[in-house]
Structures are given as structure tokens and as C-alpha cells.
Amino acid sequence: MKKRVLSGIRATGRLHLGNYLGAVKGMLELQKNPEYETFYMVADLHTLTTPYDKNTLSQSVRDVIIDYLAAGLDPKKSVLFVQSHVPEHLELAYLFSTVTTVAKMQHLPTFKEKVKQYPENVTMALLNYPVLMASDILIYKASLVPVGIDQEPHLEVTREIARRMNQEYGTDFPEPKRFATKGEYIPSLTGEGKMSKTVEGSYINLTDDLPIIKSKIAKIPTDAGKGSEIVGGVKTLMEFVELFEGLEEREGLERLYKTTGVRYSEIKEKLAGAIYRELEPIQKRRAELEKDPEYVDRVIREGAEKARKVAQETVAEVREKMGLR
Ligand code: ATP
Ligand code: MG
Numbered sequence: 269m270k271k272r273v274l275s276g277i278r279a280t281g282r283l284h285l286g287n288y289l290g291a292v293k294g295m296l297e298l299q300k301n302p303e304y305e306t307f308y309m310v311a312d313l314h315t316l317t318t319p320y321d322k323n324t325l326s327q328s329v330r331d332v333i334i335d336y337l338a339a340g341l342d343p344k345k346s347v348l349f350v351q352s353h354v355p356e357h358l359e360l361a362y363l364f365s366t367v368t369t370v371a372k373m374q375h376l377p378t379f380k381e382k383v384k385q386y387p388e389n390v391t392m393a394l395l396n397y398p399v400l401m402a403s404d405i406l407i408y409k410a411s412l413v414p415v416g417i418d419q420e421p422h423l424e425v426t427r428e429i430a431r432r433m434n435q436e437y438g439t440d441f442p443e444p445k446r447f448a449t450k451g452e453y454i455p456s457l458t459g460e461g462k463m464s465k466t467v468e469g470s471y472i473n474l475t476d477d478l479p480i481i482k483s484k485i486a487k488i489p490t491d492a493g494k495g496s497e498i499v500g501g502v503k504t505l506m507e508f509v510e511l512f513e514g515l516e517e518r519e520g521l522e523r524l525y526k527t528t529g530v531r532y533s534e535i536k537e538k539l540a541g542a543i544y545r546e547l548e549p550i551q552k553r554r555a556e557l558e559k560d561p562e563y564v565d566r567v568i569r570e571g572a573e574k575a576r577k578v579a580q581e582t583v584a585e586v587r588e589k590m591g592l593r
Pocket of ligand 1: 278279289417464466
């Protein structure tokens with residue numbers, strides 16, 4: 269049997285450079301590898317764990333599917349689907365919650381961060397997020413998960429659940445590993461924390477045009493252009509330079525920073541151009557896809573059918589092993 273891969277993105281807003289470099293690039297790489305069977309979803313159920321707009325949710329879900337297709341995910345090679353179209357994820361998550369302690373969930377850094385971000389919204393669904401994520405992955409018995417480094421604690425939970433299930437009930441879940449990319453942690457444009465869809469001012473979207481990219485890059489906080497230590501917004505800027513213009517360019521600029529000094533206007537202008545060059549082909553494909561809504565509908569429908577087949581098998585097996593006959 270081929271090894272399986274699962275990844276997903278929440279439908280909380282338009283995809284940004286962090287999602288692209290940290291997750292989608294890894295998804296593309298594994299899609300190319302014939303040794304893997306790849307499952308990529310839009311995590312609409314996970315979207316409900318933070319405040320959202322029910323009137324725009326289905327459009328946001330569709331937008332992520334279109335972003336996937338525009339970035340190069342191919343329904344002939346990968347199963348592209350919407351999480352809630354495969355309700356078996358929820359059934360397995362419930363079964364998994366029977367081997368997961370509340371204390372463990374409360375101590376996860378991702379949970380604590382969301383509690384800080386949305387103190388009025390500390391729900392059971394939020395607490396249960398990692399259990400549903402374990403189900404998303406293990407329902408396909410995926411052993412490799414292309415996601416950013418912020419998801420590592422959730423993967424640790426997934427491995428623990430797999431171990432517990434295998435010990436208690438004799439299932440054969442793999443202990444999945446993260447598939448890391450070079451952009452596994454893209455910092456926020458504000459110079460603090462990571463780039464996130466739900467943090468205003470933190471991101472560059474895949475759909476941003478050159479003037480918007482320029483204005484966003486211009487806002488990265490910098491200093492006088494000279495110093496002995498590279499920190500904060502300057503470090504962020506240097507990381508972007510490395511990712512879009514190469515390590516040599518970064519090292520050259522860092523040398524200048526520590527000697528004669530750098531001019532940020534020039535660096536930022538050049539960087540904005542380099543980012544736009546990478547995004548332009550994705551934007552062109554997106555414009556084509558928007559003209560063909562039936563194709564997008566078909567991708568979503570067929571993806572759900574393929575995913576459900578695998579998911580139903582796993583759930584039937586787990587039910588049987590847990591004594592639900
Ligand atoms: P939200 O603010 O709604 O949590 P997000 O920007 O964190 O949005 P997610 O949908 O939670 O995006 O994550 C989708 C994927 O993108 C995950 O694999 C996650 O690890 C990855 N990712 C998110 N932000 C970054 C980042 N700044 N750098 C690298 N990878 C990231
Ligand atoms: Mg997130």
C-alpha cells in the first residue's frame with residue numbers, strides 16, 4: 269500500500285505567504301512523489317472553533333479550494349476535499365476523545381494562544397481541536413503531514429492518540445511525522461509572532477498585487493539601517509529576502525548592516541518585486557479558475573466521494589475493534 273499524506277487549511281481568510289511556504293509548498297512536493305497518496309482538505313469544521321461569519325463561510329471554503337488549484341494542487345493526483353463533507357471525521361474524533369485527557373488539551377500552547385486571542389470563545393470545540401485533527405490525519409492512516417512548525421504540538425497529540433488506540437484496541441495507526449519545508453515559520457509583518465490569517469496586518473495574501481505587496485512590505489518596522497545585532501522587523505525582512513532572493517542576498521545585506529549600513533527603501537522595493545514574481549503565475553491561474561465554477565464544483569464533489577470511501581473503512585474498523593457492533 270502507498271504511504272498516505274494529509275494536510276488542511278482553515279477557511280478563516282485568504283491564503284497568505286505563511287500558508288503557501290509552510291504548508292502548500294510541502295503539499296505540492298509530496299503530490300509529485302509517486303510513493304505517496306495525498307489527501308488535502310479545507311478544514312471548515314476547524315474554522316468553527318474561532319468566531320466566523322456563517323454567511324460567507326461557504327465562499328471562504330471555495331476560495332481555499334481555488335487557491336489550492338491555482339497553486340498547483342491537481343485533483344488527478346491528490347484528493348482535494350472539504351472536511352465537513354466527510355462526517356466520519358467527527359465520529360472518529362469522538363472515539364479518539366475517549367483516550368484523550370482534558371488536562372493534556374488545556375496545556376497545549378495553541379489552545380492557550382487562542383484563549384488569549386478570543387477570551388470570550390473558549391468552547392469545547394476549541395479544546396477538542398487537536399482531537400479532531402488527529403482524526404483528520406489518522407482516518408486516512410496518513411504517516412506524513414505537510415504543515416508549518418506551529419502545528420507540531422498537535423502532531424504530538426496525534427502520535428499519542430495513535431499509540432493509545434493501538435495499545436488499547438489493536439488498531440494499526442501510524443505515528444505521523446511533520447513534513448517540513450524551508451518556510452516552516454513565516455514571521456508576521458508586524459515583527460511579532462507568526463503570519464496568521466486572523467491577525468490583521470500580519471500577512472501578504474497570495475492574491476495581493478504589486479502595489480499592495482509594496483505597501484505591506486513598507487510597513488515592516490525597521491531601524492536606522494545599521495547595527496551589531498539583527499532583531500525584530502529587520503530580522504523578518506532578512507528572512508523574506510532569504511526566502512525570495514536567496515541566502516547569498518541575505519548574507520550580503522547582513523554584512524552591510526553590520527558595517528556601512530543598508531537602505532531599506534531599496535531592499536523593500538526589490539523584495540516586493542521578487543515576491544510578486546512568485547505569486548503572479550498563481551494569480552493568473554486563479555483568474556482562469558474563477559471563470560469555470562462547474563469545474564470547481566466537480567473537484568469538490570469528487571474529492572468528497574474519494575475521501576469518504578477511505579474514511580468509512582477506517583471508522584468501520586475502529587468501531588468493530590472498540591466493541592461497537
Ligand atoms: P488562523 O489565524 O485562522 O489560525 P493560519 O494563518 O494560522 O490561520 P491555518 O489554517 O491555521 O492558518 O494553517 C494552515 C497551514 O498553514 C498549517 O499547516 C500551518 O502550520 C501553516 N501556517 C500557518 N501560518 C504559518 C506561518 N506563519 N508560517 C508557516 N506556516 C504557517
Ligand atoms: Mg492557525
